[in-house]
Amino acid sequence: MAVVRDLPDEGQEQVLAFAEFLHVRLGGARPAAPSEPLPIPRPEEESVVRAIKRLAASYPMLDRGKMLNETSTLMAQNVIGGRPNAEVIDDLEILFRTHFEAYQASKT
Structure with missing residues (x-):
């Protein structure tokens, strides 16, 4: 998405963290850490x-x-x-x- 790509690195990290939070909250499995x-x-x-x-x-x-x-x-x-x-x-x-x-x- 262009909106996310236009964000500075810190903003992109926050969007990803929020997406992971929503994923877990809505019943998805938490991605395994490498x-x-x-x-x-x-x-x-x-x-x-x-x-x-x-x-x-x-x-x-x-x-x-x-x-x-x-x-x-x-x-x-x-x-x-x-x-x-x-x-x-x-x-x-x-x-x-x-x-x-x-x-x-x-x-x-």
């Missing part, structure tokens, strides 16, 4: 917030609630502490990968 991370490349210039969204989309199988404290701490280091985006994003990548490895280990 078992491997989705290959969403890291842009050269990226904010910490965008990185968190990208990583959450890359690792949809992870429970973001379990990572909230660590993610918030890293974001605060950037916003309040002035730590450079690239450093914080590197740590976020490690955080998500570590949680994914724990997720995989729990499945075996």
